Amino acid sequence: MDARHKSIYEWVRQVRGGVLGGVFTIERHLSAAIVYFMLGDRVERDEVQTAFDEGLLTTLTFDRRINVVLLIAPHFLTKDEVNNLRGDLTELRTIRNSMAHKPFWLHPELNDKGEVFNLVPMIQHGKASIALTTPFTEGLNQKIASLIDRSSKLAAAIIKREVGQHTATGA
Numbered sequence: 001m002d003a004r005h006k007s008i009y010e011w012v013r014q015v016r017g018g019v020l021g022g023v024f025t026i027e028r029h030l031s032a033a034i035v036y037f038m039l040g041d042r043v044e045r046d047e048v049q050t051a052f053d054e055g056l057l058t059t060l061t062f063d064r065r066i067n068v069v070l071l072i073a074p075h076f077l078t079k080d081e082v083n084n085l086r087g088d089l090t091e092l093r094t095i096r097n098s099m100a101h102k103p104f105w106l107h108p109e110l111n112d113k114g115e116v117f118n119l120v121p122m123i124q125h126g127k128a129s130i131a132l133t134t135p136f137t138e139g140l141n142q143k144i145a146s147l148i149d150r151s152s153k154l155a156a157a158i159i160k161r162e163v164g165q166h167t168a169t170g171a
Helices: 002-044 046-055 062-075 079-101 134-169
Strands: 105-110 116-125 128-131
Touching: 002 062, 002 079, 002 116, 002 134, 062 079, 062 134, 079 116, 079 134
Parallel strands: none
Antiparallel strands: 105 116, 116 128
C-alpha cells in the first residue's frame, strides 16, 4: 500500500503541475489580449510596455484578468462565445484555486468485506469534493486545451484589429 500511496502522490503532483501550467499559458494569452486592447501598436514602444506592465498588469490577479478580458471579449466574440468563455474560465479558476491552495486527501475505497482495496485522491471544489480520477483529469485537460486555443485566438484577433487599426491610420 505504501508504494501505491507514493505513486498517487506523484500522480497528483503531475496533475497539479499540468493544471497550473495550463492556467499560466491561458493567463499569458489573457495578458496579451489586455495589453494589445489597451495599448494597440504603442505596445511596441518599450517604455510604454514597461510602464503598463509595472503599473497595471502585474497587479492583476488571474481573477481580475478574467474580469477585464470578459469586458473586452464582447467586442470580438458573439454573446454565446463570451458566455461559454465566462463559464469555462470561472470553472477553471475554481479548479486552479483548489489545486494551488487546498490540500488533497486520499479517500479509501472498500470492497464488500469492508477492506480497503484502493485509495482515491480527492480535492475540495467549492463545497463539493471531487475525485481526481483519470476521466476527470482527461476532461479537465480537454477544457484547458480548449481555453488555451480560445484565449490565443482572442488575443490574436485583438492584436490584428488594434495594431492593424493604428498602423492603417498612422496613429
